[in-house]
Amino acid sequence: MDLPARGSCxxxxxxxxxxxxxxxxxxxxxxxxxxxxxxxxxxTMLLRRSGFELLSGELxxxxxxxxxxxIAVCWFCPDCGNRIYHENPKAxxxxxxxxxxxxxxxxxxxxxxxxxxxxxxxLEQYSxxxxxxxQIDHLKAIAEVEQGKRPF
Numbered sequence: 001m002d003l004p005a006r007g008s009c010x011x012x013x014x015x016x017x018x019x020x021x022x023x024x025x026x027x028x029x030x031x032x033x034x035x036x037x038x039x040x041x042x043x044t045m046l047l048r049r050s051g052f053e054l055l056s057g058e059l060x061x062x063x064x065x066x067x068x069x070x071i072a073v074c075w076f077c078p079d080c081g082n083r084i085y086h087e088n089p090k091a092x093x094x095x096x097x098x099x100x101x102x103x104x105x106x107x108x109x110x111x112x113x114x115x116x117x118x119x120x121x122x123l124e125q126y127s128x129x130x131x132x133x134x135q136i137d138h139l140k141a142i143a144e145v146e147q148g149k150r151p152f
Contacts, residue, residue: 006055007084007102009077013057014084018097020051025099025108030067030115036083037100040120043110044086045099052085052095059084067115 005018023046033042060078063071070090076083086096099108113119130152141151 001107005102005104005107007097007099009057009080009082009084009101011077011080011082013079014059014077014082015055015057016084016101017053017055018045018047018051018102019053020048022047022051022097023094024112025110027110027113028115029113029117029119031118032064032067032072033115034118034120040123041113043099043108045097045108047095047097049087049093049095052097 001018001021003019003021006015007018008015025043025045027041027043029041034040036042057077059075062074062076064074066072070088073087073089074083075085075087082101083098084101085098088094088096099105102108144151
């Protein structure tokens, strides 16, 4: 990853910069991360707090218990709700960045997956699903389903 790397929330009110190499990037399949991402997993980049700088905007804080018995302090944009990072009160010098908020998330190279006991079973067939290069035309696909056709 080229440094510094910038990122932002969805509405752009919160911007940040990563200035140090992360320790590693992890994929988590726990149920909390599934809810956070509204998908089957979440990605987290762990780095020193000294390597993270908030450039603009203010973050709102929310705490929740974790499945492993700890506390996650979650920081997010108060306008669009996009999570920016989490922290563990027992490790205040570590930021758990939600790297999908990076301006270029293609640089991500996860090194580990956690909570595999919670991985959704359909994920095994994910690469076999039909693919569309851009936005799926949902209205067209729904109309085809209503006509008894298979749109994909």
